[in-house]
Amino acid sequence: MTLTRYSISRDDLTSLLPDQPRYRVDQVWKGLFQELSTPGEMTNLPKDLRARLEADLPTALSPVTESVSDRGDTVKFLWELDGGSRIETVLMLYRDRATVCVSTQAGCAMACGFCATGQAGFTRHLTDGEIVEQVVLASRRAKSHGRRVSNVVYMGMGEPLANEEPVWRSLVRLHDDCGLSARHLTVSTVGIVPGIRKLAERPMPVNLAVSLHAANDALRDALVPINKRYPIADLMVACSEYLEAKGRRVSFEWAMIDQVNDRPSDAVELAALCRSLRLPAHVNLIPLNPTPGYPVRGSSRAHVHAFRDQLESMGVNATVRQNRGTEIAAACGQLAAGQPVRISRAPGDHEPDVLD
Numbered sequence: 399m400t401l402t403r404y405s406i407s408r409d410d411l412t413s414l415l416p417d418q419p420r421y422r423v424d425q426v427w428k429g430l431f432q433e434l435s436t437p438g439e440m441t442n443l444p445k446d447l448r449a450r451l452e453a454d455l456p457t458a459l460s461p462v463t464e465s466v467s468d469r470g471d472t473v474k475f476l477w478e479l480d481g482g483s484r485i486e487t488v489l490m491l492y493r494d495r496a497t498v499c500v501s502t503q504a505g506c507a508m509a510c511g512f513c514a515t516g517q518a519g520f521t522r523h524l525t526d527g528e529i530v531e532q533v534v535l536a537s538r539r540a541k542s543h544g545r546r547v548s549n550v551v552y553m554g555m556g557e558p559l560a561n562e563e564p565v566w567r568s569l570v571r572l573h574d575d576c577g578l579s580a581r582h583l584t585v586s587t588v589g590i591v592p593g594i595r596k597l598a599e600r601p602m603p604v605n606l607a608v609s610l611h612a613a614n615d616a617l618r619d620a621l622v623p624i625n626k627r628y629p630i631a632d633l634m635v636a637c638s639e640y641l642e643a644k645g646r647r648v649s650f651e652w653a654m655i656d657q658v659n660d661r662p663s664d665a666v667e668l669a670a671l672c673r674s675l676r677l678p679a680h681v682n683l684i685p686l687n688p689t690p691g692y693p694v695r696g697s698s699r700a701h702v703h704a705f706r707d708q709l710e711s712m713g714v715n716a717t718v719r720q721n722r723g724t725e726i727a728a729a730c731g732q733l734a735a736g737q738p739v740r741i742s743r744a745p746g747d748h749e750p751d752v753l754d
């Protein structure tokens with residue numbers, strides 16, 4: 399594997415700079431990971447060295463398009479990877495924080511029928527450098543708006559715990575080198591039990607989100623096929639171990655699907671699972687976003703709020719997620735990288751969306 403700009407170690411960098419004073423390594427490292435500069439922008443380096451580093455540290459992501467939401471606060475990036483596959487990254491600017499949603503695989507093998515990435519199938523794993531570069535490039539974009547990225551969520555294309563080592567290395571880099579706190583890093587999983595256990599053994603207490611979507615095995619087998627391998631009882635044991643290891647509350651994601659998992663009985667079952675953990679799980683409710691391959695609709699806004707109220711009445715904290723970027727197919731479950739649901743627009747162009 400060739401070195402790329404954001405996958406290098408300090409040792410790699412040191413060996414690239416044999417003719418340079420020692421402090422250069424720190425300068426370049428700080429430039430890359432803290433100041434988010436390209437080598438060419440590092441004006442504290444001699445010009446010939448800047449040019450040499452541009453060549454020796456190639457980027458891993460080539461920009462294809464950017465789509466900007468109507469209000470300009472959500473940006474979706476489409477990148478091409480080495481080998482030609484494509485992935486997407488989403489930057490969300492909120493009043494009090496800025497969040498990057500990264501992809502961990504090109505496509506996904508988990509085959510959840512309601513998810514556009516799952517519908518597309520698996521292409522390949524991402525490297526740690528490719529994951530980190532998504533954050534750096536989105537952070538450069540945020541910086542151009544005078545904003546600093548505070549949170550990273552592993553909720554883009556792919557299953558992070560099916561690509562464990564690169565995902566872990568990227569988390570370490572974001573924490574140690576980019577200075578993001580573990581509390582602001584969230585790994586979302588479909589529920590790979592051994593992967594949750596492994597993450598629990600790792601040193602950093604990152605947030606764990608589990609895409610639950612159903613609270614009994616019959617329904618979850620149908621919605622999230624990996625449930626047949628790791629059924630709910632085993633998943634709850636792993637969540638409980640994570641909680642004990644990290645002392646951090648686990649959250650459950652629940653995409654609300656009209657008349658499928660939004661009935662009062664679903665709320666009762668879900669509340670029981672949340673409360674089976676020593677610190678009850680927090681629920682994130684997301685009205686199902688439309689995808690080309692899944693005909694069932696999302697629950698109405700009013701119904702999502704009623705479901706939330708029912709959970710709260712049973713002592714479970716639940717948040718209705720804002721749906722960012724549905725009009726540019728940037729919302730949860732809509733990332734399909736080049737199989738556009740809608741036509742994307744050029745950055746800064748705020749014309750109303752046009753349907754395909």
Ligand code: SAH
Nearest residue numbers: 513553557586587588609653686687730731
């Ligand atoms: N594979 C990981 C990471 C993907 S995160 C995981 O499953 O957690 C993306 C989140 O969006 C997951 O919770 C996923 O279940 C959810 N999702 C998928 N399709 C969706 C859709 N059409 N509408 C709303 N949420 C969806």
